[in-house]
Amino acid sequence: MKKLAFALCLLSLTGCFRPAVYLQNKPNYPVDVFYDTQRPERPFAPLQDLEIKGEVPLQSRQSGNKRMLSRGNDMQQKELMLARLTLQAKKLGADALVSVRYTYYTSMTDNGYMMTGLAVKYKQEHEQ
Template identity: 80%
Template sequence: MGRLLFAVIMLCVTGCFQPIVYLNNKTHYPVDVFYDNQRPDRPFAPIQDLEVKGEVPLTQRQSGNQRMLSRGNDMQQKELMLARLTMQAKKLGADALVAVKYTYYTSTTDNGYVMTGVAVKYKKEMETTAN
């Protein structure tokens, strides 16, 4: 009975708990970002295809006892890749990056990655109504 009472109290306390740090922080990039399954709600013209690729060594967390424990890059590495891609787009004068795709592979020693996207410029309202 004591365990049941303790479990009920713990559920009530943890159910009322609100985290102080919001876990849904959205990263802000220098251009708008739209993944492969998303589209901007305004017309745009493509500027250039962009790509970021490379390899990083496996971490100790990813391999142990000569076995693969986890694959791919962590969220921090993915955000860094996307930041690099958006900086390339901004240097080209782009307003957005569309059709962003992330692909990775894992070998026995490295995580490889490729992130691609298309730098685009939004069309002005007059351009879209004139056409």
């Protein structure tokens, strides 16, 4: 009974704490980034679909006692993937990367990931 009361007390306090590190500094990518649920306000022309994929070994913190504790990549790894994708878009002459989507899978030994997006060029006002 004491364990249940303690657990309920902890749950009630979870919303009271703020993270010690604030993510106010958004990464500065070489092109504008719009995720799958977002769209740029400016009209654009598609250039090319882009994709980054790979597999990395599970880290020791992700599994223990023959159980999966966490899945996928951490935020730092995702930002690195997005940085690589935006650099590819910039090399194509793109102004933005739209419909960015991240997917992953986890096996017994690896984290597999794929990040995709569409490199686009903004249209000039008179091109519409």
